[in-house]
Amino acid sequence: MRFQTSDITVDGVRVQVLEAGQGKPLVYFHGAGASRGFDELLPLAGKRRLIVPIHPGFGGSDDDLRINAVLDYVVHYATMFDQLGLHDPVDLVGHSLGGWIASLFAIFQGHRVRRLTLACPAGLRVPEHPGADLFMIPPDKLPSTLVASQVVLAKMTSGEVTVDMKVARYREMTSLARVIWERNYDPKLDRWLKRVVAPTLILWGEQDRVLPVQQAARWVERLGSKAETATFDGVGHLVFIETPGAIERVESFLNGGG
Amino acid sequence: MSVLDRLQFYLMHFMPYPDVVPGRPQGQWVDIPNAHFDPVKGHKLYKEYLDELALGDELGFDALVVNEHHSTFYSLMPSCSIVAGALIARTRRAKICVFGTPITLTYPHRLAEEYAMLDVMSGGRLECAFPLGTGMEYWVNPLNPSNARERFRESMEVLMQAWTQPGPTRFDGEFYHYKYLNPFPLPYQKPHPKIYIVGSGTEDTVQYAAEKGFGYSQVFTPVAAQLKSFENYRNTTMKHGHTPDSESIIISCIPYVAETEAKAVEEARDHILFYFKNLLRTSDQMNTPPGYLPVERLRKRLEAGVFQSSEITWEALTSVYRTVLGTPDQVAERIAFWCEQAQSSKIVVHLHAGDMPHWKAVKNITLFAEEVIPRLRRKLSPALKAAE
Numbered sequence: 001m002r003f004q005t006s007d008i009t010v011d012g013v014r015v016q017v018l019e020a021g022q023g024k025p026l027v028y029f030h031g032a033g034a035s036r037g038f039d040e041l042l043p044l045a046g047k048r049r050l051i052v053p054i055h056p057g058f059g060g061s062d063d064d065l066r067i068n069a070v071l072d073y074v075v076h077y078a079t080m081f082d083q084l085g086l087h088d089p090v091d092l093v094g095h096s097l098g099g100w101i102a103s104l105f106a107i108f109q110g111h112r113v114r115r116l117t118l119a120c121p122a123g124l125r126v127p128e129h130p131g132a133d134l135f136m137i138p139p140d141k142l143p144s145t146l147v148a149s150q151v152v153l154a155k156m157t158s159g160e161v162t163v164d165m166k167v168a169r170y171r172e173m174t175s176l177a178r179v180i181w182e183r184n185y186d187p188k189l190d191r192w193l194k195r196v197v198a199p200t201l202i203l204w205g206e207q208d209r210v211l212p213v214q215q216a217a218r219w220v221e222r223l224g225s226k227a228e229t230a231t232f233d234g235v236g237h238l239v240f241i242e243t244p245g246a247i248e249r250v251e252s253f254l255n256g257g258g
Numbered sequence: 259m260s261v262l263d264r265l266q267f268y269l270m271h272f273m274p275y276p277d278v279v280p281g282r283p284q285g286q287w288v289d290i291p292n293a294h295f296d297p298v299k300g301h302k303l304y305k306e307y308l309d310e311l312a313l314g315d316e317l318g319f320d321a322l323v324v325n326e327h328h329s330t331f332y333s334l335m336p337s338c339s340i341v342a343g344a345l346i347a348r349t350r351r352a353k354i355c356v357f358g359t360p361i362t363l364t365y366p367h368r369l370a371e372e373y374a375m376l377d378v379m380s381g382g383r384l385e386c387a388f389p390l391g392t393g394m395e396y397w398v399n400p401l402n403p404s405n406a407r408e409r410f411r412e413s414m415e416v417l418m419q420a421w422t423q424p425g426p427t428r429f430d431g432e433f434y435h436y437k438y439l440n441p442f443p444l445p446y447q448k449p450h451p452k453i454y455i456v457g458s459g460t461e462d463t464v465q466y467a468a469e470k471g472f473g474y475s476q477v478f479t480p481v482a483a484q485l486k487s488f489e490n491y492r493n494t495t496m497k498h499g500h501t502p503d504s505e506s507i508i509i510s511c512i513p514y515v516a517e518t519e520a521k522a523v524e525e526a527r528d529h530i531l532f533y534f535k536n537l538l539r540t541s542d543q544m545n546t547p548p549g550y551l552p553v554e555r556l557r558k559r560l561e562a563g564v565f566q567s568s569e570i571t572w573e574a575l576t577s578v579y580r581t582v583l584g585t586p587d588q589v590a591e592r593i594a595f596w597c598e599q600a601q602s603s604k605i606v607v608h609l610h611a612g613d614m615p616h617w618k619a620v621k622n623i624t625l626f627a628e629e630v631i632p633r634l635r636r637k638l639s640p641a642l643k644a645a646e
Contacts, residue, residue, distance in 0.1 A: 136397070138543045163560045170556050173548035179406040181548070253432065 001042050003052070005060070006195050016060035017084075018052040021045025026254070027097030028052045028090040029077075029105075032134065032176045034059030035168050036156075040240045048091075053080060055098075055173025068178045070123070070186065071108075073101045078109050089114035089255050090200075093219035096211070097122050097176065097236065100189075103120045107195040116196065117250050118219065119203040119212050119239050126183040129214040135173060135181070137164050148236030149243070193222040200227045201253040202244055205235030228253070261504045261603040262594055262637055266354060268606040269314035270323035270510070270625065273307045275300065275336040276613035278536045285539035286331035287394040294331075304332060305350075306616040308344055310609075310623060311626045312424055315349035318629035321385065321607055323355040328363075329398040339372045346380045346465025353383045357456065357475070360391030362409045363399050366416035366434060367441055374421070374445045387475055387508075388461070389456035395544040399521065409433050411466065421450040426459070454508060457536040459483050460555065461490065470492035475508035478538065480578035484509065488600055509596060510606035511580035513589045515625035522583035525618055526611065527572060530581060533612035534570050586629035593630070 003018040018038060026048045028041060038052050054063035055073060067073060081090075092113050094102025099121025106113045122131060137145050143156040146218045200223050213231055220227045230249045235242040261646045278286050279294050311322045323340045327333035335341050338356045347356050354376065359370050377384035389412055415441065419427055425440035445451055454473035457463035467474040468491045476484045479601040492502040512533075514526035546556065575581065582592040597605055609626055610619040 037341040038550065135548055136543055138541075163557065165556045166560055167553060170546075170548060170551075174404050175547040179403060181404060183399060209405045 001045055003038070003042070008038070008080070008083060010056075010083060012063070012186040013056050013064040013136030015026045015056055015080070015162050016054040018054070020050045021048050023048040023253050024091070025049045025051055025086055025092065025131075027081075028086065028087070029092070029101045030058070031092040032058070033172055034061075035165070035172070037122075041247070043244075044093075044250065050071060051084070053077070055175070056173050057178070057192060063171075063175065067175075069102055070097075070179050071104060072179070074104045074108055077101070078112075079110060081109075086112065089116075089198075093117040093119065093250060094121060095119040095240065097180070098125065099230075100186075103189065103193065103196065106198055109250055110195065110197050113198045114188070116198040116200040117203065117253060118200060120205060120208050120213075120228075120237055121202075121219065121245065123178070123182075123185055124213060124215060124222070125190060126212075126218050127214045131184050131211045131215075133223075134184075134210060135177065139169055142169070145209050146235060146237045147242060148205060150211070152238070152242050170238045170241045173256050174208050190218075190222055192220075194224070196223060196226070199253075202227055202229045202249065203239055203249060204231045205237060205239045205242060206227070206231050207235050208237045210216055210237040246258060259599050261601055261635065264504070264603050265630055265634055266505075267626075268322040268323050268326075268603045268604060269311065269319040270310055270355075270357070270606045271307055271610055272325070272332065272533075272537075272607055272608070273303070273534070274537050274612065275303065275331040275334055276532070276537075278331055281612035284544060285512035286537060286540040287540050288329055288397045288544050289504065290329065290331060292329070300334060302629070305339055306619075307334070308341075308348065310616070310619045311345055313620060313623055314609075314627070315345075315352040316632065317624065318615070319352055319627065320352035321355050322349065325358050325387075325389070326359050327355045328395050328458075329391065330394065337343075339376060342376050346376065346383070353381075353385050354380050355385045355387065355549040356388035357385075357454070358389065360389050360395060361408075361413040361417060362401055362406060363391060363395065366438065367439060367614070368418040369413075370417045370441045371443075371495075372442060373451065374443050377445040377447055377451050377534060378443050380446070382451075384445070384447070385454070386451055388403070389458045389477070392540075393547050394540055396547045396550065397544060398447045403547040405433075405642055414470075415428075418450075420444060440528060443605055446622045452592070454506075456488065456534065459487050460551075462488075464490050465494050468500070469496070469498050471495075471500050473506040475510075478579065481580060482578075485600060489601070492601075504601055504603040507600060507602040508606055509580065509600045509602045510602045510608065511582065511593065511596060512608045512620050513581075513593065513630070514583045514609075514611075515630055516583075516621075517585070517591050519584040519588060522585070526583050526614070526622070529612040529614040529618070531572060531612070534575055535548065537612060542577040568635075585616070586625065586633055589626070590630050590633035590637065594634060 001019045006017050007014050022065045034054050039224040044050050054061040073094040091100050106116050139161050157256050202216050202219050204216045206213050215228050224255030262545050307519050324338045326335050326338040328336050342356050373386050385500050420439050420441045426438040429436040429439050433561050454475050455467035459479050464487045474491045495502040514522050516522035582589050609622045
């Protein structure tokens, strides 16, 4: 199975949408890097319509300089859902920055979310276990920060870091800086999370060096009994790439299992 | 009329803290452990540095220049206004130049107030330059690099409105909102002190300065790149109906004057190298926080290999920057050449460099004032000589 790529225009900005499979829609909000592709998610498209929209300012989507807060992405996706005809509740998965966007989407567009999965989401203020300063990590040190699995790391660091790759990363970090330079969390999210009504799965790599796994407890505390957690030993920030167990866990959560 | 007929000498100081921390390839910025700061040493340095600048006033420099950097051994001036205030009290005639606080690091109305205070306190001796701030400043201040240029321009709008429109006025921007923009006091000079924009060669900064009728000064960048910016500046200035003059472009240099060329090299070379090797050194990551450069400009820099940090040699350094070590005649000759080449009558001289001790700075300032400036003032351009 492969992704089909198409372009759509949302609020005047061209964005790329990857789709695979057929059935009930599952929308995936990616994190702050879209250059590696998302093939690791394809198993989720077995019985579903998997939709991976690329955020403005990332990967193959154009920039939208008006987006300077995470909430702007929520507005962007509310519009895009209308355009894609996603009127019934969908399953929503968000990773890292995408987890932050997904949680806000579930807060403000709760009627559109059936089940919510947050994989090492950004956005909560956890002063005892703060996130890393992603902006200060040079391109050649990035893989070893993101990934704990040595097998995956060896694959990621095999090629040379080209000018194109550095420029692409600088552009994505610029887009990220527009929304989170001042702080990589929103103090209000802590209070707002009680508005989430969808059952929620929190996934985390136990060796995550970008957002420490200890933050998971804070999410569960704020979300209450509708939340469940799964953590993975030997796994860093790129949970879905680093272990097939993460996809399997999402699969069983979406099928209603524990 | 030649630029040499109205040369003005701007004595500038970086006020470095020279006890650098070794073994730091990323340089002395941002995450430099500040436990290495010794306040007793700092006290001694402030005294020496202020003495050096005050000596410049006594010996006839036209202006004294200070600037601002944060969280770095490069500079003991996280607030150039404070140093300027101290200089005003110790000097009588030289212009005081704050070159300056990045306006985005503070509230624009507050900078309008502070600079107005300095202008009134000094009886109209203030000049100000507005830099975007180095990339390093963004890591240590609550300031987003991804919209730095937009915020900078809006801040300048606030400042100009505050200085030129009778207050209170109203301002509704993207970044700032003022219901009562009403600074007090207002500048001594009318309509306001001379303003320059400090750039690093980014084309749209050059154009911005020219469009607004501000002066332009370029920080440490190769001379050839500076000359290109100056030409661009002059052309844009004319396009917008302003007359470009030699006083709107400032060039800078690092001279050291001694009895012989050999002595000048012996006394100064290592201190200047120290400045480039230790104090100016930074990492690519710190120097270019995300969004600080437009993406395409970053690509150009990467392709040109600007970021491949190699060991700095004296030969390489002197081929791209304005550095001269020698006798008064040699230094005067070189400075005359640079001013004519850039068509600039204002030259910033860095007479203290790196870890230079006080006595050498005093010697250099004294010899420059007593031996070099008079030579240059007497010097006429070849064109005028021919006319005589």
